[in-house]
Amino acid sequence: MVGVLLTLVAIGLVSYFVIKNYYPPIILLLLGLLLLFCAYLEGVPAVAPKASTNFFAFDFAQAFTNLLKGRLPGLGLNIMAIAGFAVYMDRIGASKALVKLCVKPLKAIRSPYVLLALTYVVGQFIALFVNSAVGLGLLLMASIYPLLVALGVSRTSAAAVIATTCCLDLGPSSSNAMRAADLCNMDVVTYFVQGQGPVALCTIASVAIGHFFVQRWFDKKEGALANKEDTKESALDVDKALEGAGPAYYAILPMLPLGLLIGFSPLVYKAIKLNLVTAIIVSLIIALVVDIATRRDFKQCCKDSQAIFEGMGKVFTSTVSLIVCAEMFALGLNKIGGISTMIQAAASIQNAGLFIMLIVMLVIMIVAAIVTGSGNAAFFAFSPLLPEAASSVGIPTLALAVPVQLSAGIARTMSPIAGVIIAVSGITGLTPIALIRRTIPVMIIAVIVSVTSSLIFL
Template sequence: MIELISTVVIVAMVFYLIVKKYQPALVLLLAGLILFFIALLLGNPILEPKEATGLGFLDVFKQLELTFVDQLSVVGITIMTLFGYASYMNHLGATDVVVGILTKPLSRIRAKYLLIPIVFLVGNLLCLFIPSSSSLAVILMAVLYPVLRKVGLSPLTIGGVIATVATVVPTPLGADNVIASKTLGISLFDYVFLNHALISIPTILVMAVAHYFWQRYMDKRQAGKAFLVQEEIHNQQETKKILPPKYYGILPLLPLIFIVIAGLFFRDIKVEVVILTFLSFFIVLVIETLRKRNLKQVFDGSFEFFKGMGQGFTQVVIIVIGGVFFAKGLQALGVIEMLMHSVQNVHSAGTILTLFFSGITFLFGLVSGGGTPLFYATIPLIPDIAASAHVDAIQLALPMQLVAHLTRSMSPVAGVIMIVAGVMQVSPIEIVKRTSIPILAGIVTVIVLSLVIL
């Protein structure tokens, strides 16, 4: 009973602090420490005898050290190299080349409402190159907003579409996909293209159709109000950035191309994402050297890769470490074992657990601005819980992961919503009104397909 009460109190504390915008990584690490110390006081083992320090108090911090080492050596370095490569591509201007190539044809389409699903799908493609929803929103508001306004789309329609583009694209370059595949013991290629894509691609198509009808309906309902947005900010001319040659547009795709080729044609060769990302990095170095013929300038610019790795650690990896440490604390307290026993032989346990994890992620995401911290904290527990319930771990993890991303575009406190609303100088609630139905359609599609297919 003490274990259960302690868990409820600490989990409630974690929810409260993250909702209040405390640093989620430190919240999870602190909560994990508290759980371990309670487990220590109750006489529960913290470490295996061969790893113990000989002093229970220090065993807790030894567990923290082991968590850092384990996560950095596998998941952490993968995420950091992907962040580094994306940062380097942005520094070179290769990302801007891709944006220009994909968005330029849109200005030629004159059927304004037909542009809604097209822009949504193009935005999802851009997620392959710009994984940050906030960064992508800033770019699209600067590049696409003026074009779409000239065609005659209302500002609120444009904002609603742009705020939802970075959600559930199946990409092996996504940090959450890397984490899920490693935790569930599945190759990244199989997780993304044989599982994730089966759910996410139909979901994206459903959302595109929902956007088309919902934005038309809202424009008619709001009439002139949909067009009453201050636009002075969009008329400001930005400094023209000198872009590299058009062929640089392929460079951000190199890791993805290598991952797909390895997954399709060289499955017997053991190559990890880190290897392929470093290979891509050095190929780009050669191309940069041949183009600029200034080795010092190329080397100076390439250091952006390592700066990006640091951003990957501070933005994602440390949260993952905190989540894993928190999950280990729950295990040390015995709570996970209790939960595993409770779901054994329960009829329709897979459906119940899928709805439970997805539902709690949805509620958490609404009030906190995104469900990914909860996903990172929960994913280490999924394999054991799924095994006890005799269901496939993917059936629990994948819908939770997708709902975590989708909910972000429905929360008025989410960064992407606040960015779009801030640029347009409207209330975040006005943007949420435009995103709510397409996002709910996406969530329902995710849940239904997960229960039917997975």
């Protein structure tokens, strides 16, 4: 019982400090150390006897060292490689070229709400290659948002759809997907295709349909229809927003890593083995050669390649540090035993263990994501609990990991302090609360559909 109380207090403290805008990694690290100390007082060591420094205080630091050693060469390097590639694609105009290509078919659609639904689908497709919710939101606000308003969509509806375009953390480039695949002892491509794939398709369809009806209902209720002045002004902004885009064939470059990973995966061609980092390096070399051949300015192309390492360093200070510190917090939670107690209690309920366990994990993840405004922080803090939770009710970790992992990104889009919500609302002049009023109903539908489809397919 003490462990449960300490767990609830720790979660409450994390929520409080994140809401107050404290730096999340250091908060998670300090609370993790505090929990390890509480566990030590109860006779639970921070590390295994073989790895002990023979001094309990140093063992706390050793636990963190072990996490760093385990994450930097694997998951950490994967995430930094993806970030470096993404920043380089933005630097050479390949990301804008991809958006420009995807925007063209939308111009032919005249029904505002059909356009909204398809905009979400297109945005979620782009999210496979631009895996930052804030980055994608800003890119779409600069490019697709003016187009939507120019074609008769209300500003509020357009903002709501764009804010949700990265609500599902999908694909091998998603750090949450990498972590989930690691917990399931699966290759990330296999996790994406066999685990996320069928669930994501159902969820994407439900979000697109949800936006069609929800945004139309809100527009009618609030009278928030596009006016002629908005339409004329935004029509002029579309081409300006896509200035700096590379040639049309540059749109292929952001898709290279995913294409290589799927093409040389156990699902397609087994003879050649290709991991994520190697696929990124190959893609970077191809992109650099294409850029040099196109611009014929070797010095400038070399200078632009600096963006690769800038992106890697930036994501280390944000995402990788968050991952390791969140795992330190999760280690502390595991050591005090509160989460295990709650998991065992849920598992002991006859004939409802699976459903109760799923609800418990979903509630923890959704509340954490809404309170912190971060799908990554929530998932990395509590995802280490998934294997134990799944085994306690006798199901594969995949069946629990997919809906819980997807719920973290969905719940982030319901948070008024999420980066993408703040960014989109700031550009449109809306308040974050006004924006999430439009996103919450659709995201609730997304959670229900993702859970239901997970139970059916997994």
